[in-house]
Amino acid sequence: MTQTAPSEKALVPFVSVDNMMRLIHRIGIEEMLRGLAEYIEADFKRWHLFDKTPRVASHSAEGVIELMPTSDGEVYGFKYVNGHPKNTADGLQTVTAFGLLADVASGYPVLLSEMTMLTAMRTAATSAVVARLLAPRASTVMAMIGNGAQSEFQTLAMKAICGLEEVRLFDIDAEATRKCAANLAGLGVTVTECSSAEEAILGAQIITTCTADKQYATILTDNMIGSGVHINAIGGDCPGKTELAPAILHRAEIFVEYPEQTRIEGEIQQLADDHPVTEIWQVLTGKAEGRRAEEQITLFDSVGFAIEDFSALRYVRDQLDRTGLYDALDMLADPDDPRDLFGMLQRSRPS
Amino acid sequence: MTQTAPSEKALVPFVSVDNMMRLIHRIGIEEMLRGLAEYIEADFKRWHLFDKTPRVASHSAEGVIELMPTSDGEVYGFKYVNGHPKNTADGLQTVTAFGLLADVASGYPVLLSEMTMLTAMRTAATSAVVARLLAPRASTVMAMIGNGAQSEFQTLAMKAICGLEEVRLFDIDAEATRKCAANLAGLGVTVTECSSAEEAILGAQIITTCTADKQYATILTDNMIGSGVHINAIGGDCPGKTELAPAILHRAEIFVEYPEQTRIEGEIQQLADDHPVTEIWQVLTGKAEGRRAEEQITLFDSVGFAIEDFSALRYVRDQLDRTGLYDALDMLADPDDPRDLFGMLQRSRPS
Incomplete structure (x- = not known):
């Protein structure tokens, strides 16, 4: 040559x-x-x-x-x-x-x-940035519903960035929960394995939903959600794929990354096109309010943005x-x- | 590890x-x-x-x-x-x-x-596929106007696929012409260095234009183009960048890759939105006619398609x-x- x-x-x-x-x-x-x-x-x-x-x-x-x-x-x-x-x-x-x-x-x-x-890392970091902004004060317990590939990253980001102390795991596949619990053992978070979504959200200030492969599944129903929580909804991220009952969306203050994309892909595809939402960047720059009261339900309808x-x-x-x-x-x-x-x-x- | x-x-x-x-x-x-x-x-x-x-x-x-x-x-x-x-x-x-x-x-x-x-190779191959389809019978001479990075590839593709025997080079930068001629020496094509575009197109059945860095430059004017030629226009490939005088476009039968893109980026951005064009795939599949007469001017308004x-x-x-x-x-x-x-x-x- x-x-x-x-x-x-x-x-x-x-x-x-x-x-x-x-x-x-x-x-x-x-x-x-x-x-x-x-x-x-x-x-x-x-x-x-x-x-x-x-x-x-x-x-x-x-x-x-x-x-x-x-x-x-x-x-x-x-x-x-x-x-x-x-x-x-x-x-x-x-x-x-x-x-x-x-x-x-x-x-x-x-x-x-x-x-x-890197996407697993950035998705978890984004969730934690938003939870730090919107979750009730002194949120130390998270329900993690859906214990797949994203679950450990979510848990560690909430620990590292929001001071999370306990994660309560639930998945319809008990094997996934065991995998997640084993992976998190010894990493400084109390891990509680739960046998239902209801049990997982007991005492949790942050509720993260991250399930896959469901068409308009309802992971959370309206009666499961009390006041004063922050819902971090990760799994509803394409047309036809959502996780939350519409009634929850109507009770919550909704925060999104980029409305043009979220209205197509996120939980709010279930709502009217003009349903009010707040953009995260507006809260971060002080242009909009985040959580206004401890009893409020805040919802981050996360779809992932460029x-x-x-x-x-x-x-x-x-x-x-x-x-x-x-x-x-x-x-x-x-x-x-x-x-x-x-x-x-x-x-x-x-x- | x-x-x-x-x-x-x-x-x-x-x-x-x-x-x-x-x-x-x-x-x-x-x-x-x-x-x-x-x-x-x-x-x-x-x-x-x-x-x-x-x-x-x-x-x-x-x-x-x-x-x-x-x-x-x-x-x-x-x-x-x-x-x-x-x-x-x-x-x-x-x-x-x-x-x-x-x-x-x-x-x-x-x-x-x-x-x-690979883009240099596929652009040249595409030009030759289209020239084989549209150029006058027994086209053996090409004018190559613009002797930059694409010029040698164009020449060899026309030789390999269309039987080209002679290329006539012109560039406003004589150094580019010398570079192109030196690169093509010994590769089986007669290379003629020309000192004007007019000289380059003498006797050419195929006229390839491939210049860069010009805003609505006019590389070919109407009076330079006789009948019975195929114009292979490569350089006009983004909004504001064209190489041919509009009068030539009006005399030519125009062929394009994908009209939705070419009307924005190609030579035909100078024409009305509904100016008739023929799509190459239609000619290749027999759905549309290519060259209909030896004296016709055919123009491939090439912008490059996915x-x-x-x-x-x-x-x-x-x-x-x-x-x-x-x-x-x-x-x-x-x-x-x-x-x-x-x-x-x-x-x-x-x-």
């Missing part, structure tokens, strides 16, 4: 699943959740700077593949994510993801990263130099003379 | 720039251009199967970053591509790209590939097993139990 090594401009830092897990351990999972929360909060506070667009979805009988782009004018980011409920039966993840950051000024990618693990992924990728990028936990990917053709792409190809010809 | 190697499901084949160049040399550039042309033609012939959408663009003062998704119902693909005319001044490519294919049934990515080199990238990625994927020219990228978190993402993370903890 007469070829020379690719120039530095041609190389894009890539964070593999392996390196993402090393990064989490290196930083510490709770510390990283706090770091992600800071980045997410900072980006929500500069909401108006972002180019916001509903995700671009390609639907099929089996699931959906989505692209979630956004930009703050200096950095562009997008996430590729799929949602395939039936994958579990084939031993595959229902959700996998990867993401990219690029420099707006040149269009050159600056980071490619796995985002299955800016959260952007924040998470920013956070990861900012750890690269310090940790070196990435590979350099030869992803961009970068000839010495930009007009001479063909010459670059010719010079690479095996002799 | 207690960690085990990632499972096969977690690994995505990645074709780096280096491996793409090896692939091109292994197959042979002209043979690969013919192969790409076959895949592009096959996909255009099953046009109705594709999920078609205009690209998703994020514009800034310096340029644009675009995502171009499509799907045939079995395979999903998208390309990331930027366009930054001023990059050249900083020693960067104006256009860089990468792309991905995924399995629609599971949402799992099956190929990640550099696409700067399906061409999809075809190119399909072609590359189909070479992987045979050539082994890829790396396996640890991009997808794939725990043994899909619900146990956290357990996978815990088991990776350094001991």
